Amino acid sequence: MGASERINLLDFDRAGLEAFVADLGEPKFRAHQLMKWIHHRHETDFAAMSDLGKSLRARLAEIAQVRPPEVLFEGVSSDGTRKWLLGMDAGNAVETVFIPDRGRGTLCVSSQVGCGLNCSFCATARQGFNRNLSAAEIVGQVFIAARKLGNLPHRERRITNVVLMGMGEPLLNFDNVVRAMNVMRDDLGYGLANKRVTLSTAGLVPMIDRLAEVCDVSLAVSLHAPDDELRSRLVPLNRKYPIDELLAACARYARARPRSSVTFEYTLIRGVNDAPEQARALVKLMRRLPSKVNLIPFNPFPGTEFQRPEEERIRAFQKILLDAGILTTVRRTRGEDIDAACGQLRGRVLDRTRRSSGRRPEHQPATLEHAA
Numbered sequence: 544m545g546a547s548e549r550i551n552l553l554d555f556d557r558a559g560l561e562a563f564v565a566d567l568g569e570p571k572f573r574a575h576q577l578m579k580w581i582h583h584r585h586e587t588d589f590a591a592m593s594d595l596g597k598s599l600r601a602r603l604a605e606i607a608q609v610r611p612p613e614v615l616f617e618g619v620s621s622d623g624t625r626k627w628l629l630g631m632d633a634g635n636a637v638e639t640v641f642i643p644d645r646g647r648g649t650l651c652v653s654s655q656v657g658c659g660l661n662c663s664f665c666a667t668a669r670q671g672f673n674r675n676l677s678a679a680e681i682v683g684q685v686f687i688a689a690r691k692l693g694n695l696p697h698r699e700r701r702i703t704n705v706v707l708m709g710m711g712e713p714l715l716n717f718d719n720v721v722r723a724m725n726v727m728r729d730d731l732g733y734g735l736a737n738k739r740v741t742l743s744t745a746g747l748v749p750m751i752d753r754l755a756e757v758c759d760v761s762l763a764v765s766l767h768a769p770d771d772e773l774r775s776r777l778v779p780l781n782r783k784y785p786i787d788e789l790l791a792a793c794a795r796y797a798r799a800r801p802r803s804s805v806t807f808e809y810t811l812i813r814g815v816n817d818a819p820e821q822a823r824a825l826v827k828l829m830r831r832l833p834s835k836v837n838l839i840p841f842n843p844f845p846g847t848e849f850q851r852p853e854e855e856r857i858r859a860f861q862k863i864l865l866d867a868g869i870l871t872t873v874r875r876t877r878g879e880d881i882d883a884a885c886g887q888l889r890g891r892v893l894d895r896t897r898r899s900s901g902r903r904p905e906h907q908p909a910t911l912e913h914a915a
């Protein structure tokens with residue numbers, strides 16, 4: 544059996560792996576042993592899984608594999624942020640970022656190769672879209688990061704949080720993303736508490752409702768503007784699901800999942816959405832649904848006309864929200880020197896939407912040269 548036909552065990556959550564071993568006539572606990580070998584010890588060689596029994600090991604080697612994505616490039620920022628360019632198939636690669644921060648280690652994973660939503664201020668959008676990632680390719684990002692970080696001194700190496708804030712719109716890849724989050728939240732997987740797994744969405748209303756039916760993860764919603772006219776320009780998806788409907792869906796999520804949190808992300812762009820009256824309009828919106836706001840100073844990338852506001856303007860915007868009693872944080876920019884900051888992730892996308900054609904041929908990331 545060729546490598547591509549063998550089933551990749553990174554694709555399974557606990558229930559899936561239990562069903563898989565049951566088909567082989569094995570008891571459930573074999574699935575649990577396998578999960579520990581894979582996700583705790585990052586073992587890919589069945590022969591080394593000593594407690595599995597010889598015949599099972601041989602059978603697994605015939606029909607299955609543990610195949611993580613291929614690391615094409617690794618970058619380390621001066622601030623300790625790490626970025627990996629991970630090859631998913633012959634033509635496509637995505638980026639995964641690890642951000643260590645005072646006892647916390649946040650891994651930012653991608654859910655799609657490229658993105659189809661075309662938000663005007665996001666570098667990923669410029670590359671167009673190729674396909675959804677499989678659950679194995681999403682879990683594989685955590686697998687690779689955990690294995691790589693295993694070599695670092697203990698304090699800075701732990702993945703304590705995972706955010707689905709990399710390339711792609713996670714709610715457009717619902718089933719695979721949910722399965723991957725199951726592995727992240729499983730003690731036999733990466734053992735993260737529900738609230739430490741955050742799914743960020745541009746605002747797919749029906750899918751937010753579906754998410755509420757299946758799990759308790761933290762929800763981050765990319766708002767970026769206090770009115771529909773502006774939001775539609777920044778996030779075209781707003782034409783389909785305007786702010787009112789989006790906020791209503793967030794309120795339903797918060798009601799259905801009272802232990803989870805809903806945060807609004809607001810990328811601050813100079814002269815576009817950073818004015819004091821826009822902050823006050825945002826305050827009004829937030830009255831409807833008490834929740835946290837995370838301000839993200841715009842991260843520039845080649846070819847964009849947008850700019851980051853001055854520090855003072857960011858603080859003034861934040862102050863208006865804070866004074867109104869809204870918990871508001873400013874996301875510190877991390878990993879900017881290796882293009883790993885929010886909105887700077889690009890990977891390598893064989894675009895099928897032709898969005899990228901005719902646009903900046905220099906756009907292939909320089910990192911690929913190192914990778915070759």
Ligand code: SAH
Nearest residue numbers: 665708711712743744745765841842885886
């Ligand atoms: N598609 C999902 C996941 C992307 S998350 C979503 O839209 O939420 C990445 C976050 O960074 C989103 O809030 C996104 O709007 C924001 N972002 C995109 N480009 C950015 C940029 N250049 N600077 C700062 N934030 C950006």
